[in-house]
Amino acid sequence: MSDITARLDLPLIQPSQAQKHVTHNEALQVLDGLVQAALEETGANTPPFEPVTGTLYAIGPSPTDDWAGEPNKLALRITEAWLFIDPQLGWRAWDKSTEQFKVFDGTGWAEITPDLDNLDGIGINTASDGTNRLAVASAATLLTHEGAGHQLKVNKSADTDTASLLFQSNWTGHAEMGLAGDTAFSVKVSDDGTTWYNALKAAGNSGNVAIGAQPTSDSKLRVVIDQSGPWNTAFERYVNSGGSHNFLFRKARGTEASPVAVQSGDALMSITSSGHDGSDFAAVGVLRFDAETVTGTDISGRMEIVLADTSGNLQARAAIDEAGNMGIGTTTPSTTLDVNGPARVKGYTVAGAPLAADAGPGAIILVNDEAGGAVLAFSDGTDWRRVTDRAVIS
Template structure:
């Protein structure tokens, strides 16, 4: 049986009997990989009772029905799993992460980073979003994620994911500029702020600091997200 060169769809041969079988198989492949949206890329074992049509990106080292299918798209239909190898440049919306993953250089990356443009020699323009949830205690808390050296930062957004106690409000900023990304921010669960700036270039890895106002933090959590542009120099 011959297949198409890009998606490997089975083609109906001249004078073939049971043409509907080949046609339906091709429709099944299209249904699985076109407008691709997967439930997760961290499912290490195939779910016990998946919904018909459920799709996953198989992570490295997966077991059970996913064993040996690293990086492939797993699609469940009519009681069985099918696996499809992605091609360079394929993207998939990852439901449990709320963003797109991109397949390049033989592996999936993201959500969190999008390559806007690139050259044959490896130079790239990247738009990056990364996040971290901080548990609050004391006068201030610093992030483990950083605005990287040579990044152009657009801002830091915040969400209070667990009501903050102790402080009356909080600031989001960096060393020496405590409220650079927002001051007197809300302590109630669900409070948010889009702390946009300049944008501004940074020339050293820079942590984000959440600082208590009026008194120290005794509890609560804030999720921060960094939004920045990152150039990648030519690789050859």
């Protein structure tokens, strides 16, 4: 008959054994230390200066003093002595120093980590369900880095599925952003969670952006206002100074990373107005700004107004060049005002003509009822005078 138990090495009372209580008490002391075991410390190599009876330590690999020669054992403090126990694979105990459950893996005491893979669901301060397998009820949810960057990934199975963030109020959706039914990034809004409006959409194959519509390949930014919405597009600025609201259009050759100077004649900016002809949009007018002359870092400019004729062909109708000369009917003005065609000034009667002083010197009008017939008149700052003989009109 063995004198110890098979698993815990507890001493057994032998037949006809004297002082049976000694063996019995020793077994009880071991059970007292191992049942619902609580370790004061794991990996300890130095025994405490004033040990307390009933305390249990997991000795480290290099013990000293009273623990010398007992590496990796359990040290149970009994009355005036240490009882050393060989831990066995799978023993578990609570580590008071780290507030963790530990398990003996055959060489040391390791933290017990639960298997969190392939769980059916996790509910934190709330319950998860078959759709919301991760549910969190909290004032905030923190996702942070572990030394570098951090990504939050939302993946979908197919292009036609949805991968998005939905913002709700009392479980009614009012805003959603992500990949909604395609691969373009979109931002949608709703007042009732049923009728949704595309506020913004960016095409994944081009980066082209649309507001209120689908992005197209020919427009980097497309803004669509349908008949059911307001027709204004407002750009506002509020400032306590005389500063203006500015639209800034820039043009360079080369690339954004390595811009290169524009050249003489380069088109810098144009605004095109188009109308739908029943089959497609047709341009009817263009306001264009060009670099007229480039000399070193000096760039002079010109502006042209282009309009479609009755056949739909765009024609340059007016221009202002770098010298400030304005041409009407010509794009190459040679004087301050160069009109290629008849010019008409407003006609007045002698009695109905505006005051010459108000019009200012150099102003020209047509006097319809001047003696001898209609005649042009100019202002000298005081009177209107006929251009034919400088006589004051009468």
